[in-house]
Amino acid sequence: MRERRPPQKSHERGKPSAETGGKRVTLPRALSKLGYCSRTQAERLIADGRVMVDGRIVRNVDAWVDLSSAKLEVDGKAIAAETKIYLMLNKPRGLVTTRHDPEGRPTVYDCLKDFDVRHLSPVGRLDKASEGLLLFTNDTEFAQALLDPITHVAKTYHVQVNRLMDTQSLAEMTHGIRHDGEVLTATAARLLRSGDRNSWIEVELDEGRNRQIRRMLEATGTECLRLVRVAIGGLELGELPKGSVRALTEAELRDLRRRTGMEKTKRV
The missing domain is CATH 3.30.2350.10 (Pseudouridine synthase)
Incomplete structure (x- = not known):
């Protein structure tokens, strides 16, 4: 009889197969998809030995994990998927699109004081002299799809x-x-x-x-x-007052996802 091997840990297996349903991703991607940080930030955390998978420290940035079953921790604290947030701001002129400005200039985050902005990032930029529609989200996959030149979202x-x-x-x-x-x-x-x-x-x-x-x-x-x-895309600034923020509606979000190819149009 062939000797049975013990099951491998989720971070020890190879690349995902078609049977995994898209739940298996690299460890930096996992932290990004959960809304904890960007992939670049995740790679630094992993290299510094601050990330644990199923109770073991993993320093390999190319490790694969199963998001449906793996227990992820950073600095000993469990990481769970955050509620996805999608906001639109009517950016006033004179604000810089950054979280912290070394010159001490006002930033777009000054308009988001009523929100938990720890993991919210702008989707693209508007320079200091520009105004208007600026999106914020903690959904990195959505943000990347909107910014990808391949999707051609107008x-x-x-x-x-x-x-x-x-x-x-x-x-x-x-x-x-x-x-x-x-x-x-x-x-x-x-x-x-x-x-x-x-x-x-x-x-x-x-x-x-x-x-x-x-x-x-x-x-x-x-x-x-x-x-x-x-x-x-089809999301319009409309009558949103300057400096004001509102959440995207389900219809607006669905339309943007469709335009990026994230949500396919159903045929009747």
Whole structure:
């Protein structure tokens, strides 16, 4: 008779098979999925010997664990899945998108004083001079899907510029503008309204390069006076007051998940 081997611990087995139902992940990914910290932070905790799996310290960042059965601890405290939180903020101009600013400037977290923000992170960024829709969540998988350029979730901006915008300049933005060695392209650009000396335009992006709209305008000799993000996918800023925060509705969350491919549309 073949000798039976004792069952392996969840962190000692190899990569997951199709039978595991997607519950087996690497240890850093497990801590991230549970909302405890980012994967980079988790790797440091593991390397420092602060993470235990089923009562044993694990220092291997490539170890696999079964989220459905493994008992995870950090510094001797059990880690359980947190309730997922999805918030939207109407970011005021002048706030930096960071948790702690070394220069002591006000941050977007100043608007979240009524929430437990220990594990909440912004989904992407808006620079200090920009305003509008900014998402926060402790669901790292959801955040990564929204930011992944492969998913092409559109971000829509209303932009005030210092001149009367012409159709040629708008067309250049959708055809591609070279700036600092990069070709920057908007998926759509249209005129909203014009005054005597300036215009408001609507610009849609499906990627998030650093200061992309401002750089595109600079390349055409145009100054950006205001930049407001008004929508992410089908989620609109609407009438949310500046500096205010609200939770996403189930319908809004479901739509964003569908746009990222996380939730497939059911066929009737």
